[in-house]
Amino acid sequence: MTLTEDRARRNPAPAVRRRTDPDLATRSQGGQRFLLLGLVLASAYSLFPVWWLIVAATKDRTGLSQSNGLWFSGMHLWNNLHQLFTYEDGIFLRWTANSLLYAGVGSFGGTLIALATGYGLARFDFPGRAVVFACVVGSFLIPIALLTLPLYLLFSEIGLVDTPWAMLVPCLINPFSVYLAKVYTEATIPFELLEAARLDGAGELRIFVSIVLRMMTTGGATVFLLAFVNTWNAFFLPLTVLRGEENWTLNIGLYNWSGKRLESGVDLTSLVLTGALLSIVPMAIMMVAMRRYWRTGVTLGALK
DSSP, X not given: OOHHHHHHHHSOOOOOOOOOHHHHHHHHHHHHHHHHHHHHHHHHHHHHHHHHHHHHHTOOHHHHHHSOTTSOOSXXXXXXXXXXXXXXXXXXXXXXXXXXXXXXXXXXXXXXXXXXXXXXXXXXXOTTHHHHHHHXXXXXXXXXXXXXXXXXXXXXXXXXXXXXXXHHHHXXXXXXXXXXXXXXXXXXXXXXXXXXXXXXXXXXXXXXXXXXXXXXXXXXXXXXXXXXXXXXXXXXXXXXHOOSGGGOOHHHHHHHHHHHHHHTOOOOHHHHHHHHHHHHHHHXXXXXXXXXXXXXXXXXXXXX
């Protein structure tokens, strides 16, 4: 027996205490329960305002002031809808059409411009590219409220105030969408594919339309949805650049109705709440419609 073996026999190494399987299972179950509790609380926090709005839209003025705010007290939803669509010759429908025009057309055009700009910044090497990208990043850090007054003064000089262009032009330029498009292009569009297309004789415009746009469907859907929600919920910009009621958005119109109680004593609270409930519907439809593009993008990434 050697000296080392003799020392090991006299001074054995301490046994390592290992966690048993029941301890690991208990900790795993505790973590899952904590995560489930957090998800339930977050869901309740998110759905609570929607539930209150649904309940409030079914009440008349008496029910809004004298009943429990979290439960029903008579079904007056159809009456509220009838008054909403017929008040002031159906101006609510005009505001809905305006919001769809500004958010839909403006976001679609802004998405195309953002995808083209992001693709150019990601896959073309030109002098000053780093400076341009730095300006893009710096510009989307500026709040839109700070740009509203300069936009108003600019549109006043060229005669675009109180016209649909006063809302559409700002929607076409979105630096944050450009940033998202650049990041997505770098992750999904390889240089080798572009070089192969150029060797086959395809021009840059054809490459962008036939290859790049099709591969950026998921990123384009995300950019479009974010721009649509941002434009649909815009308040300060339309409040500043739109004057006549015929060009207002839903947010500005409902805000004007809510202020009539103080100005003229006309209580339109039921119509405002019903209109607010209906204003959620287009965004919900947009979320459901765009879900299949995200699912396709996730599946494509898994196959790669």
